[in-house]
Amino acid sequence: MAFPTVSQRFQRMDEGRFGLLLMAPTIIILTVFLVGPILYAIWMSLNSMDLTISPDADFVGVQNYVQLVDDPAVQDAVPRTLYFAGLTVVFSTAMALLLALVLNESFRGRKWVRVFILLPWAVAPVVNGVLWRYMFHPQYGLINAALYALGLIKEYRVWLDNAAVSLAIASVASTWKALPFLALILLAALQSIPESLYRAAKMDGAGAWSRFRFVVLPHLRGILIFVVLLQIIVSLQAFDLIYTLTRGGPGTDTVVLNYLVYVNAFERLNLGNAAAMGILLALFIVGLSGLSLAFAVSRRR
Amino acid sequence: MKLRKLFVVCADMTRSFSALFRPGVLYALVALFLIWTVTPVVWVGIMSVQPEINYVAVPPHLRLQDVSLRWYSDMLAQADFADALKNSVIIATLTMVFCLFFGSLAAYPLSRLRLAGKRLFLFASVVMRMLPAIVLIIPMFLLIRLLGLRDTHLGLVIVYTTFLLPFSIWMLKNFFDQVPYSLEAAARMDGCSRLGALWRVLLPAVAPGVVATAVFAFIGAWNEFLFGLILSTSVATPVTVKISALVSSTFHTDTSLVAAAGMLAILPVVVLVIVLNRYIVRGLVEGVKY
């Protein structure tokens, strides 16, 4: 009796084992390159590692975490982060929804518009920061030039000189980049709404706004929650953008929590503190996502 | 008065029921969105072909006769920048290939097979990506150095793949989920193996989705900055690091040159997106359902 060939063995393998085999490379890569570094980062957060004094680590338990609560830099960063995340989420969700509604309708040139709309997706966050820095530049920004030409300002003004405006500009830049992806997945959901529902509503005398409220929105609830969640996570993790747009400035006015992790790790060279902050931020994001999901699920019921 | 109402009603009736905007409003919105989308890129594009004095002036006086591509040729003439562009292409392409390959291998069981711990895996991979990547820089650097992959294309590809794999798997799984099993069942009855069914039936069935995932992985790898900075020295430096170098430089740089560099840095990706736009849109719009 011949021994089974490799491919025959393969086929006869039961589902569980076969599935595990297929997933093995992914699991190996993620374990070595993701789980490993995360464990190391957790270890770092339990140590005091100040690189201006020595590269050695000093075990201090949860001291880093405790210190974070009283840290004025953290206390200053939290409201900024909430402001930035809030602006980004609201602005990007609203715009994405509007764009999706527009793209859902048929009009001449729709195919071309869809091509152009994809442009921001192709721009790297590093370059995105440069684009918007140049748009709002005090000396050669387009915004200044346009407002001046329209007579709305008498003199070129500096835009990136305070926290509120700078973070708002960062929000705009972040929204600009996220719009294509968000609008397209909203469009996907929109296109799954059967035409008959609109027709029924129209027959009942519903105007455009009513049709939107009672036909479109209920269908979009799930995907909208997803979009909001995604934007919360993205804005809490924004780094490249702020690095090239403001470098955390003016002063430390645009240092949001994720950027503060960078400042602590690479400018103040306090690795343990930075690791603790990063992990707390991750837990915060997980918690926030969990809460939003729970909220969404309960509402549905 | 009555005629007007009749006209409106007729016009209304010829439009589809799902149309929520009046044509005038619709076209206005389309125009606004187009302007919003292309303006930053167009402005920096203009900056990249004009000498700086033209747009530093208040108000800027751009003249067609000053248009020149010399900043582009200057930038490309710098060997390290041209190399960086090449590096980004190599790294992004390889990352895309790895993500598609390992991703589809992992998405298949997640979508089609009975497996213990499926939910756990998906949950864990999503949660792990919520950790700010900055915290992982030092351990990642130590790991890559240990493996001798420092400043190599492969090293960067592996790191980028690690970050992009979870979402790629999630996307592919979603696409797979929408294909009814009957297609593969038919193939299996014809004697096809499970893997064969994957390659020859399932993946082709979600081709636009695969393209969308591929583009997503390519762009994700191309855009990466911080890990590119830390894990490369001179050989495998990606173009995003060079852009930051120009912006954070401590000496006077011709702004038109920086603008040209920025344009060059996004050009390959923009071309990719334009060429594949039909598949991307189809993939995202038709492929992702809730």
Next chain:
Amino acid sequence: MSNPTLKQAPFLSRLSRRQFLKIAGASTFAAAAGVATGAPASATRGTTPAMAKHVAKPLDGQELNIFTGNHHDKYVRDLVIPMFQDKTGAKVNYTSIGGGDIDAKYAVFVASQDGSQDVLYSWETLNAKYGRTLMEDITTSFPAKTLQGIAPVTVKAFTFLGKRYGIPFDSNIFIMMYNKDLYKAAGLDPEKPPQTWKEFIAYSKKLTKAGQYATLFTLGDGNASFATFASMFNSTGSLLYNADLTKFSVDNEAGLMTMNAINDAITKDKVVDPTGLPLVSSIEQGKVFRAGKFAHYIAAPNHYTLAQDSTQSQVVGKVGMSIIPGLKLRSGSLGLFEGYGINKYSKNKVAALAFLDFMVSPEVQKNVVAINWGRPPSRLATYDDPDVQKASPQFAVVKQQAKFPAPRYGSPFYFDVGTVFSNYMNKMVKGEKTPKAAVTGIQADAQKLVDAYWAKVKK
């Protein structure tokens, strides 16, 4: 009998090659030590080609990795390194990144104890921040004789708590440049720049009109704000820190005088360009200066060279320079001295030391630093060279300026203290804090940071 050719006697040739390498290795070490102990660096000039061929170069076969900012590309990479390779036979690998990205890289080097880069870019604050953990202590290994020929104020910048962690190759220091045409238009004598701060403000008021300001301050980040404050504070005759950097003093007459001067210039006299406040460096303002739209430019001296370049300047021949008018003393400024240090974990410190020595050799100081780069050299003797004096008239001003205090107070907490300054100063110019409140606040916060650092060190 013919000598055995390599083909006929491979074993012999292999053996003799090994022996040769041993001898070469020993002589390399001796010769490199000779280079490092200050053997006349200009000796290679004038060797006949025939002689050069037979001389084994001191660092033959060795590899050196240099890591620096990309503003060194045109000079160090393109000029110094070929000369160094030619002279020593070493192979040099040059890597540069954006100056602002260097901190991130150095942090990783320290955390991973990475010695792959032998020579590291350094300046006063990097020197203090990484001296203990990344830079090699070269107080005793760098030849004292060479050090004596280098401007003391620059050497001091690379000395942290008595130990030397780097060697400066320039003595870049802020000076004042002004637009003579604008002076004439405002009715001021173009050959008489302001001698005191009061005069500076008075002249600036005359030079400020609609849409055009007389001068620029940068408060964009910690470094810029601290630099703005410190360069003026340095003209009061006081010092911000004591000798061992444990006591910070700004809440005093000198500090208040400085803060008031800055505040008045911006908010009361309004001679400062408000669009410049969020900037982090005055480099961009150089373009505006070269376009002739800016009267008083306080910046590095190489901007004088740039202003004389007709391809990018419209004020060629119209620029005057002088030392910066001071508050109490005649002048005070801020050092921007750059240099190189050696990586503590490097495996090739001998070659690295040779490179540091080469950067301050007469030929590099004259031909690259002074003439090509336009930077004031750190080697004092180079100032007396007639070619240098002709090419860079601003060095006469630099030499004068270097006589006045210009410390930058580099320390491991430099960045944190700078951030404190930036926060308070930005609030002050918006009217949210008085100068007195700013000074008191900075004093409290900064001293807290200083104390916290030294407490950590003691543990």
